[in-house]
């Protein structure tokens with residue numbers, strides 16, 4: 398049939414839409430100014446780092462965690478991790494622009510605050526290096 402190709406393109410489009418919708422989607426609503434970062438995060442990072450940056454059952458950590466508050470893990474460190482990657486995380490250099498990285502970081506910082514995390518309410522205020530666990 399000569400008309401075969403007429404439905405091939407829409408089918409391919411449908412398949413692509415299906416595939417791209419497989420990345421975990423956000424469950425939380427964020428203020429408009431953080432929506433761009435939320436979108437980029439869920440396009441690029443949520444496959445490994447989970448919906449709403451909460452982590453999922455992979456080796457990639459969630460970021461709504463004291464360990465990743467600005468005091469413990471700076472914006473620069475996040476940027477560097479995205480750009481350089483690590484043994485376990487492939488570099489995301491080709492997936493995000495510098496501007497998108499800035500938005501992702503803003504979104505992560507907002508999400509940490511929205512979750513009520515703060516560096517000071519740690520148990521017993523331990524200042525010493527507790528590397529256990």
Ligand code: HEC
Pocket residue numbers: 438441442443444445446456457458474475478479483484485486487489493501
């Ligand atoms: C293919 C899966 C994958 C993707 C995509 C991914 N990461 Fe990761 N990420 C990981 C893994 C696995 C680790 C744990 C790495 C380790 O322990 O060295 C990690 C660790 C991190 C860390 C913490 C590193 C540390 O020192 O503890 C940050 C920050 C991070 N990722 C940010 C991001 C951001 C932001 C994105 C999106 C731009 C992203 N990642 C995309 C897999 C991924």
